[in-house]
Amino acid sequence: xxxxxxxxxxxxxxxxxxxxxxxxxxxxxxxxxxxxxxxxxxxxxxxxxxxxxxxxxxxxxxxxxxxxxxxxxxxxxxxxxxxxxxxxxxxxxxxxxxxxxxxxxxxxxxxxxxxxxxxxxxxxxxxxxxxxxxxxxxxxxxxxxxxxxxxxxxxxxxxxxxxxxxxxxxxxxxxxxxxxxxxxxxxxxxxxxxxxxxxxxxxxxxxxxxxxxxxxxxxxxxxxxxxxxxxxxxxxxxxxxxxxxxxxxxxxxxxxxxxxxxxxxxxxxxxxxxxxxxxxxxxxxxxxxxxxxxxxxxxxxxxxxxxxxxxxxxxxxxxxxxxxxxxxxxxxxxxxxxxxxxxxxxxxxxxxxxxxxxxxxxxxxxxxxxxxxxxxxxxxxxxxxxxxxxxxxxxxxxxxxxxxxxxxxxxxxxxxxxxxxxxxxxxxxxxxxxxxxxxxxxxxxxxxxxxx
Numbered sequence: 001x002x003x004x005x006x007x008x009x010x011x012x013x014x015x016x017x018x019x020x021x022x023x024x025x026x027x028x029x030x031x032x033x034x035x036x037x038x039x040x041x042x043x044x045x046x047x048x049x050x051x052x053x054x055x056x057x058x059x060x061x062x063x064x065x066x067x068x069x070x071x072x073x074x075x076x077x078x079x080x081x082x083x084x085x086x087x088x089x090x091x092x093x094x095x096x097x098x099x100x101x102x103x104x105x106x107x108x109x110x111x112x113x114x115x116x117x118x119x120x121x122x123x124x125x126x127x128x129x130x131x132x133x134x135x136x137x138x139x140x141x142x143x144x145x146x147x148x149x150x151x152x153x154x155x156x157x158x159x160x161x162x163x164x165x166x167x168x169x170x171x172x173x174x175x176x177x178x179x180x181x182x183x184x185x186x187x188x189x190x191x192x193x194x195x196x197x198x199x200x201x202x203x204x205x206x207x208x209x210x211x212x213x214x215x216x217x218x219x220x221x222x223x224x225x226x227x228x229x230x231x232x233x234x235x236x237x238x239x240x241x242x243x244x245x246x247x248x249x250x251x252x253x254x255x256x257x258x259x260x261x262x263x264x265x266x267x268x269x270x271x272x273x274x275x276x277x278x279x280x281x282x283x284x285x286x287x288x289x290x291x292x293x294x295x296x297x298x299x300x301x302x303x304x305x306x307x308x309x310x311x312x313x314x315x316x317x318x319x320x321x322x323x324x325x326x327x328x329x330x331x332x333x334x335x336x337x338x339x340x341x342x343x344x345x346x347x348x349x350x351x352x353x354x355x356x357x358x359x360x361x362x363x364x365x366x367x368x369x370x371x372x373x374x375x376x377x378x379x380x381x382x383x384x385x386x387x388x389x390x391x392x393x394x395x396x397x398x399x400x401x402x403x404x405x406x407x408x409x410x411x412x413x414x415x416x417x418x419x420x421x422x423x424x425x426x427x428x429x430x431x432x433x434x435x436x437x438x439x440x441x442x443x444x445x446x447x448x449x450x451x452x
Contacts, residue, residue, distance in 0.1 A: 024040075024042075027039075027040070027041070027042050027043075028040060036080075036084060036091075038080075038083075038120050038121055038122055039080045039084070040076070040080075041075075041076050041077035041080055042077065043077075043081065044077050044078060044081050048078070048081075049081065052078060052081065052082060053085075055068045055069060055072070056068055056082070060107070060109065062130065062134055062138055062142065062146070063138070063142070065110075065141075065142050065145040065146070067107070067109040067110040067145075067146060068107055068109070069107075069108060069109070069110060069111035070109070070110030070111075070145065071110060071111075071112060072110075072111055072112060073112045074108075074111050074112065074113060074116070075116065076116055076117055076118060076121075079106075079108075079113075079116075079118060079121060079123075080121070082106050083106060083121065083122060083123075086105070086106050087103070092105065092106070092121075092122035092123070092124065093105050093122070093124040093125040093162075094122070094124070095124040095125075095159060095161035095162065095179070095181070101124075101125070101161075101162060103125060104125055104127060105123060105124055105125035105126040105127060105162075105163065106123070106126055106127070107127040108126055108127065108128050108148050109127055109128060109129060109130075109146045109147070109148060110145060110146055110147070110148065111128075111148050111149070112149050113148060113149060113150050113153055114149050114150065114151045114152050114153060115151070115152040115153060116153050116154070117153070117154040118153055118154060118155050118158055119154045119155060119156040119157055119158055119174075120156070120157045120158055121155075121158050121159070122158075122159045123158055123159055123160050123163060124159045124160065124161040124162055124163065124179075125161070125162040125163060125164075126148075126160060126163040126164070126165075127163075127164050128147065128148035128150075128163060128164055128165045128168050129143070129146050129147045129148065129164050129165055129166035129167050129168050129184075130142075130143055130146045130147075130164075130166055130167070131164055131166070131184075132166070132184070132186075134146075135166055135167070143166070143167045143187075144167060146167070147165075147166070147167040147168045147169060148165070148168050148169075149168075149169045150168060150169060150170045150173055151169050151170070151171045151172055151173065152171070152172045152173065153173050153174070154173075154174045155173055155174060155175050155178050156174050156175070156176045156177055156178065157176075157177045157178060157179075158175075158178050158179070159178075159179045160178060160179060160180045160183050161179050161180065161181045161182055161183065162181070162182045162183060162184075163180070163183045163184070163185075164183075164184045165183060165184060165185040165188050166184055166185070166186050166187060166188070167186075167187045167188065168185060168188045168189070169188075169189050170185070170188050170189060170190045170193055171189050171190065171191050171192055171193065172191070172192045172193060173190070173193045173194070174193075174194050175193055175194060175195045175198050176194055176195065176196045176197055176198065177196075177197045177198060177199075178195070178198045178199070179198075179199045180198060180199060180200050180203050181199055181200070181201045181202055181203065182201075182202045182203060182204075183200070183203045183204070184203075184204045185203060185204060185205050185208055186204050186205070186206045186207055186208065187206075187207050187208065188205070188208045188209070189208075189209045190205075190208055190209055190210055190213055191209050191210070191211045191212050191213065192211075192212040192213065193210075193213050193214070194213075194214045195213060195214060195215050195218050196214050196215070196216045196217055196218065197216075197217045197218060197219075198215070198218045198219070199218075199219045200218055200219060200220055200223045201219050201220075201221040201222055201223065201244075202221070202222045202223065202224075203223050203224065204224045205223060205224060205225050205228050206224050206225070206226045206227055206228065207226075207227045207228060207229075208225075208228050208229070209228075209229045210228055210229060210230050210234055211229055211230060211231040211233060211234060211254065212231065212233040212234060213230075213234050213235070214234075214235045215234070215235060215236050215237070215238075216235045216236070216237045216260075217237055217238065218237075218238065219238075219240075220238055220239055220240040220245075220246045221240040221241050221243075221244040221245075221246075222240065222244045222245075222246065222247075222270055223240065223246040223247070223270075224246070224247045224270075225246050225247060225248050225251055226247050226248065226249045226250055226251065226271075227249070227250045227251065227252070228251050228252070229252045229254060230251065230252060230253055230254045230255075230256040231254035231255060231256065232254065232255040232256060232257070234254070234256040235256075235257075235260070236256055236257075236258065236260065236261055237260045237261055237262065238261060238262055238265065239261060239265075239266050239269075240265070240266070240270065241265055242265055242266070242267050244270065244273070245265075245266050245267075245268065245269050245270045245273070246269070246270050247269065247270040247271045247274060247294075248269055248270075248271065248294050248298060249271050249290045249291070249293060249294040250290075250293070250294075250297075251294075251297070251298075253297075253298075253301045257305070258301065258302055258305055258307060258310075259305060259307060263307075263310045263313075268317060269291060269294055269295065269298070269314075269317075271287070271290055271291035271294045271295075272288075272291040272295075272317070272321060274287060275287025275288045275290065275291050276288075281328065281331070284328065285325065285328040285329070285332075288321055288324055288325045288328065289325060291321055292318050292321050292322050292325060295314045295315070295317045295318035295321065296314075296315065296318045298314050299311045299312075299314040299315040299318065302314065312361055313361075315361065316358065316359060316361040316362075319350075319353075319354075319359040319361075320354065320359075322350065323347065323350045323351065323354060326343055326346050326347040326350060327347055329343045329347075330343045330344055330347060352440070353440065355369070356369050356437065356440060356441065357369075357440075357441055366441055369437065370407075370437075373407060373430070373433060373434070373437070374400065374403045374404055374407055375400075375403075377403040377406065377407070377426060377427075377430045378396070378399040378400045378402070378403035379399070380426050381394055381399040381402055381403060381426065381427075382394055382396055382399040384422050384426070402427065403430065406426075406427040406428075406430040406431050406434070407430055407431065407433075407434035408434060408438075
């Protein structure tokens, strides 16, 4: 506290010599000269400084719900002074400097910052709630008591990178262009906030309430939206970039209009990316399960809004990822032999559907599969005729005709070879494969086109 007051004394000595010039514009110029351009308010008086300094040394007690500014109404001038004097004058955390990201920002747990203009302030790493471990160890009433109240505040262009905002009340807040990279806002109430153009890369918004929230043009690269709440009044235009999409497992879409989202930028969901990065096999399997569900739920939501092409893409991704899930299941050491064999059969059949028609979502593959089978068997008919003098030799075009007839179950030509000939056995085998492919293709496409 002595260091803080000494800093304030120096500031006031400088200010007292220039009182006649320090209008609001004068203060602005003064803070610019002090390399604190984010300050806009006059310095608070010495009485208020001593009061805040006294509160700063209050030892937090989570179990008793005691925090430095619990329930206290703070002004922008108060916040500016707390930032300037933070850590004995070291000042606010500068997120742009990697070495500072491990610092703690100012502790505003329990403070009342409602309806205050905090725009442009450097609030990086601000403590506005309990951290994850503390949240798990305490009851819900204490969590709410620790959460900062920001309802209706103006936080445009403010720096909240790495801020702890678990359970915070951020309703109706102006956050346009704000910087919230890696912010922790799980369970936060953010209904009706305006976050157009906000930077939310890597932010944790799990189970956050985003009903009526404007997220148009926000940067959602790697944003964790799992179990978040949207509604029809929410605005969403992106889910991140192609390389780093948001996580959306168990999102409550609530009828949010997804037609405005640029789906060309969403190839795979962040849920899949995170799952594949897991080092432990059991965690990776669980993550893949969640990613499959995320894809399927998103596909259903898109289809319900008439976005069939986009829905088909994510339904296909779910099927592809389910193939990986089956592979992991085969490798699980606790599985019984019968279960392992069933999983192996399902995995092989999944590969068959994937290669044949892309689970019905890639019908062009059927044509290539057809050409491969017809050509392969035609070549076998041709080579068998060359290798055995007792067989009727087929020209290459005849071999193709016989192969096509056999594939479609039309049999073979009696004047060219007989039922006992090797070519007849090959023709019967090709007919069986053709039947299997046709049945699978019809079933797959029917399920794809009619959702059955």
